[in-house]
Amino acid sequence: MKRFVHAHATHPQWPMAAALVLAQLRAQLAVGAADGQAAQAEAASRLGAGAATTPLGLVYLTDDYADAAADILDHLSHALPQVTDWVGAIGVGICATGAEYIDEPGLAVMLCDLAPSRYRVFSGLVPLGATQGPEGFVPQTALVHADPATPELTELVQELAERTIGHYLFGGLVASRAGSVQIARSSRGAVVGHGREAAHGIYPGGFSGVAFGPDVGIVSRVTQGVRAVSPVYRITAAQGNRVEALDGQPALEVLLRDLGLSLDDLGAVVARLRETLVGLQVPQAQAAIAPARPGRVPLRVGDDVLVRHVIGLDPLRRAVVIADEAPLGGTWMLCERHAQAARADLVRICAEIRDELSPDAGDGLAHDPVARIAGAVYVSCNRRGGPHFGAAGAELQIVRQALGDVPLVGFFAAGEIAHHRLYGYTGVLTVFVADEGAGPDG
Known part of the structure; x- marks a missing residue:
């Protein structure tokens, strides 16, 4: 060749x-x-x-x-x-x-x-x-x-x-x-x-x-073309596309806390979620790159992370719905598109x-x-x-x-x-x- x-x-x-x-x-x-x-x-x-x-x-x-x-x-x-x-x-x-x-x-x-x-x-x-x-x-x-x-x-x-x-x-x-x-x-x-x-x-x-x-x-x-904007959490409860708990906490509460939002202002929540993505890591991939320490935002999103959209909120179950099946036991982090991070990667x-x-x-x-x-x-x-x-x-x-x-x-x-x-x-x-x-x- x-x-x-x-x-x-x-x-x-x-x-x-x-x-x-x-x-x-x-x-x-x-x-x-x-x-x-x-x-x-x-x-x-x-x-x-x-x-x-x-x-x-x-x-x-x-x-x-x-x-x-x-x-x-x-x-x-x-x-x-x-x-x-x-x-x-x-x-x-x-x-x-x-x-x-x-x-x-x-x-x-x-x-x-x-x-x-x-x-x-x-x-x-x-x-x-x-x-x-x-x-x-x-x-x-x-x-x-x-x-x-x-x-x-x-x-x-x-x-x-x-x-x-x-x-x-x-x-x-x-x-x-x-x-x-x-x-x-x-x-x-x-x-x-x-x-x-x-x-x-x-x-x-x-x-x-x-x-x-x-x-x-x-x-x-x-x-990757995104950067992390939240710490890494373990998905501890999920059904299908619905993420119910992160590190034992209601997923919706974790998401709102990390983004500094409140359901009292639905307009701001919707606007922010349009720019927010979720980085998922399936359980079998975690041995390659361990999750960040609690409270720490990862410096780089690895190639074992799959980026998906947030497509809905479930206030009754205090859950978040994503555009893929949620990997129970896997990890979750919030991400956003970022040109400088994309260039560096x-x-x-x-x-x-x-x-x-x-x-x-x-x-x-x-x-x-x-x-x-x-x-x-x-x-x-x-x-x-x-x-x-x-x-x-x-x-x-x-x-x-x-x-x-x-x-x-x-x-x-x-x-x-x-x-x-x-x-x-x-x-x-x-x-x-x-x-x-x-x-x-x-």
């Missing part, structure tokens, strides 16, 4: 955006040819005709192009015949290296240097199995796109993660003004009898994505990725760990991006400053997927590790 090739562009007319993307890809392939790479020289001269070094393409487009999704995919496939498999989604916003396209036309493409034996494309019509095909492909991880309206979504994410030997997914919930439109076209053939969209690899709902085998190295991190995960890719301290190597990154996928909450970070593209610029100009594509999601969990208000940054001996330019 060598450095991936990627491009992105915007234009009111999709054929022009596609032409700009293809021109960028052609230029990058030409650079590879100038470096003496004969295979890429062939690809550059014919936009990849006959080459097989990039059979997997990741493609993301904003919903401005939703009506033309099948035509765009056909156009890219015709121009890049060596790309036999396509995976992606349509969103209200997409991102690329150092850039984001939110509420505007946008197209981003990344071509992945992965042999077909190292991945499998899946969808609702061709689901992911523990092993697939006569060669016995075994999925280690998977990039997942999912419809937020799917029934029992949390359970399905967990079940899908269990089909991978790493029990690790990364991706997000796809949502746009065009619905939940996903892209999954496989060289293993379309399923006939399911309409034009399915035949073209366009799916309005369900699950889709691409699984990667054990020999595809990835490093992935979750960054994004810098932190980039530093962790660099550290994990760094050579061992005693091996005498001085290589830049970023040179080991073949490409990256970033899935961020649609409540983040430029509007949250203070300037257009600011979130992606933080990643770029930390990791350099690594090829990156992704989208803004209605919920983020990492490990076997559904997150909110987070970013999931996943990098592909280049094979040993593969330089940054392939």
Whole structure:
């Protein structure tokens, strides 16, 4: 696996955006040819005709192009015949290296240097199995796109993660003004009898994505976009979505006390709760990060904390209703969205990725760990991006400053997927590790 090739562009007319993307890809392939790479020289001269070094393409487009999704995919496939498999989604916003396209036309493409034996494309019509095909492909991880309206979504994410030997997914919930439109076209053939969209690899709902085998190295991190505004409590009584007691105290009284509110002023309570979230930690995760000492507000919200909305108060039971099942025996903290905390946490995960890719301290190597990154996928909450970070593209610029100009594509999601969990208000940054001996330019 060598450095991936990627491009992105915007234009009111999709054929022009596609032409700009293809021109960028052609230029990058030409650079590879100038470096003496004969295979890429062939690809550059014919936009990849006959080459097989990039059979997997990741493609993301904003919903401005939703009506033309099948035509765009056909156009890219015709121009890049060596790309036999396509995976992606349509969103209200997409991102690329150092850039984001939110509420505007946008197209981003990344071509992945992965042999077909190292991945499998899946969808609702061709689901992911523990092993697939006569060669016995075994999925280690998977990039997942999912419809937020799917029934029992949390359970399905967990079940899908269990089909991978790493029990690790990364991706997000796809949502746009065009619905939940996903892209999954496989060289293993379309399923006939399911309409034009399915035949073209366009799916309005369900699950889709691409699984990667054990020999595809990835490093992935979750960054939170909130900060804690209360101490951590144990959930000592709960039923379904209703939290009844925290450390043995009525949950409603704890919430009102921590926020300095009173039910005598319902207007202030409603206004404050619109800005307040709850961070939940399930019992089995508590061994990783212990709760803060009583009365202490945590300095950082860890990636094992799931952030959910407060959706109601129950004065009769002195309880609080949240937008998820309350984990009895787990922990609770109040949170709020916070730009500075989000920036600091994004810098932190980039530093962790660099550290994990760094050579061992005693091996005498001085290589830049970023040179080991073949490409990256970033899935961020649609409540983040430029509007949250203070300037257009600011979130992606933080990643770029930390990791350099690594090829990156992704989208803004209605919920983020990492490990076997559904997150909110987070970013999931996943990098592909280049094979040993593969330089940054392939």
